[in-house]
Amino acid sequence: METLPGLSRGILPEIAEHPEKVIQFGGGNFMRAFVDWQLQKMNDQGLFGGSAVLVQANSPRTDPNFAKQDHLFTVLLSGIENGEVVDRAEIVSSIRRSVNPYQDYAEYLALADNDRLxxxxxxxxxxxxxxxxxxxxxxxxxxxxxxxxxxxxxxxxMLGKPGFTVIPCELIDRNGERLLEIVNKHADDWNLGKAFTSWLNTQNTFCCSMVDRIVPGFPHGREQELAARFGYADKLAVTAEPYMLWVIEGPESLQDQLPLARAGLNVIFTPDMTPYRERKVHLLNGPHTAMVPLGLLAGLETVEDVMKDEDFYAFIRLLIEQELIPMLPLPLDELEPYAQSVLERFRNPSIRHELRSISLNSISKFKARLLPILLRFARERGELPPRITSAFAALLYSYRGDKIPPQDEASVTAIFDRAWSDPNRFVTDILSETSLWGVDLNKVPELATRLESHIRELESSGPRTLLHQLV
Structure with missing residues (x-):
């Protein structure tokens, strides 16, 4: 195979350049396939006309490929979208340059001088x-x-310039509020003064945001195939699923300043992102947590395996339709399309999402993703949600450790080891562990009895017998 040139402006001189409007901390796979890709979409439609300055956030090392490729890279969108198979490549040119504060601190601080940023x-x-x-x-x-x-x-x-709109994408709850809190703490530590603190909190907008896109990263093993397809080599190529969602909690005026939604992107500006966070946590992450212990006990390895299995697919679909959606505080016309997109994403053959990797820290994940639904369902309907309860039983059974080695903190596995030392009391003992669940779950009517029954069935007949009853 002939040696192909690397991606650069030298081979694509027609690519437009735009003035710097965004400071971007972090240039990893996710940011490039999520934020920079969206900036590109706005620029392509003449809606933004701006580029990003990439700042080294945590590491003094700069990837030399950014400079070699003139900060160009290819995003490979691969998966299923609206029922259709997607496999397309898009060149992103929305990063203009890089700044490394560790190597040139003055250049970094000079970003504050630029009014367009x-x-x-x-x-x-x-x-x-x-x-x-x-x-x-x-x-x-x-x-x-x-x-x-x-x-x-x-x-x-100090330059007397207006503040910034700050939108963190880190996967922590209330990320914007948390970041502002820490910046205020540093300002106090450094005695920067009350006038600066007032400016910080009144002239800057720190938005909380929630991001959603699966980004596996560099397409290892496909380098030659893709180079032949594109006509160039790209060491910064990144693979992502077609689906994306960005929920930004901020002022209404932000929609005009950052016209992402007008560019046709799945971006929601809202004064309260809580319902959307609940939607993602319960409708996307919740089914992941439910399928893991049952799937592993049945010998399945990946999310795709689960979705190709008739029994498991029916279990996941009914879990979403009958137990999760009815408990969420959003209109059906927002929940049902999102749920359909989740099922499509789970079936994506381009992403190998292993159940073992999802099983990490499953107890805390169950507490956040499924336990609130179980409690709400029991409270409002006077009965237990059958599929969540079955998944809960499989999770508890898996932490016995003889079928599936638990991947959790030592303090959590120690609690389970103690509880399993007396199998006759295991369920009541583990449900009483408020350190795990935040409440004593023995107070939930019929829960202990149902879990004991399911665990006996899992031990005697395996997960498929249980699934057949549920489906």
């Missing part, structure tokens, strides 16, 4: 939005992302 986005992982005490920076960049942001905002304030 008005948005800040970030994805520094969940570990990025944390408070760590740091000395006030002078000549060198602080190590933490919130500290770097504080220094940049203070420079902006």
């Amino acid at each position: 008005s948005f800040i986005v970030s994805n520094t992982t969940e570990a990025g939005i944390v408070y760590r005490s740091e000395e006030r920076p002078e000549e060198r960049a602080p190590s933490g992302f919130p500290a770097k942001l504080t220094a940049l905002l203070h420079r902006r304030y």
